[in-house]
Amino acid sequence: MGILEVKGVNKRFGGLQALGDVNLSVQEQTVHAIIGPNGAGKSTLLNCLVGKLIPDTGSVMFDGQSVLGRTPYEINQMGISRVFQTPEIFGDLTVMENMMIPCFAKRDGSFSMTAFAAVRN
Template sequence: MNPTLLHIDNVHKTFAGLHALSDVNLDIREGETHAIIGPNGAGKSTLLNVCVGVIAPTKGKVLFDGQQLTGRRPFEINQLGVARVFQTPEIFGDLTVIENVMMAMLSHRDGAFRLRLLSRFDERGQVGRRAAKALADLGLGDHLHHLAGALSRGDKRRLELVMSLAQDPKMLLLDEPTAGMARADTNTTIDILRDIKRKTGITIVIIEHDMHVVFSLADRITVLAGGRVIAQGVPEEIKGNPKVIEAYLGEEQV
């Protein structure tokens, strides 16, 4: 069994008296793809936000690779090796595709976002060559000089994945990466994530409503309902768990 990379210890989060998370305990193992599923309002995105420092837990702590994340700012957590891909692609639409990737590389290296950094680097230099190769590896080699805002939704998602991976993270957190996609783009995204995993061995945590995506990718699954963990296990265990079927999978008709 691989060692734990992300340890979530007794995390609670309360908003104005509402318990968004209660007694959440979860270990993500190094090198696995771990899906977090559950109905709307289950606390999935809140948990992700706690992990990346967007919100602070009311109680409990989060450790990554043995280091305390609780109390750190998002960019500090990113520098430790945690990259997050949001539900809506977070790209710079008025920059070219290659400029987006170069920006991600420079932002991570310098510890802060500064647009003027781009002027110091030429696409023919080391950063540009690395960016071009990363884009080619994920099928965007023909779009280097296209404006990022003009890409299709699927290609925007692919670009954001390249931007995240360009920071050399140890863990990739994906918040509904196929939301709003047609089935063809969804299947392409599944293939891309499988390829990333095969090439890098990176640890992936995925929040996703599409059970086709979840069961295609996940090594293990955690199910949240009402802010609490109601089940954990490998996909076959989750599919047959009566509590999960009642709380969620029955609605999804999996």
């Protein structure tokens, strides 16, 4: 059993089937890439993993718990973080602060602005 288990995931946008019976298993401490041509469904799959989209059918389990039905915020707290293809940053934070955000997001769901202040000084 991998830390991430995707089984039988389907996602349609109207008449277009973006994901058809996707199955994958990711073991802890391994690195994988999802590759495919434009429109293959890579972003749709990632969106289903992080709660931005809800699959029509199938299951997505992370560390033994279902991510389906949870908000992106809750899924992030479970330990899934996403970095976007087009970088989205907080313009009023430093580079270091932007990089620290995913680390702090898991801590009780609240950021430690004290830690940010320490980095600034």
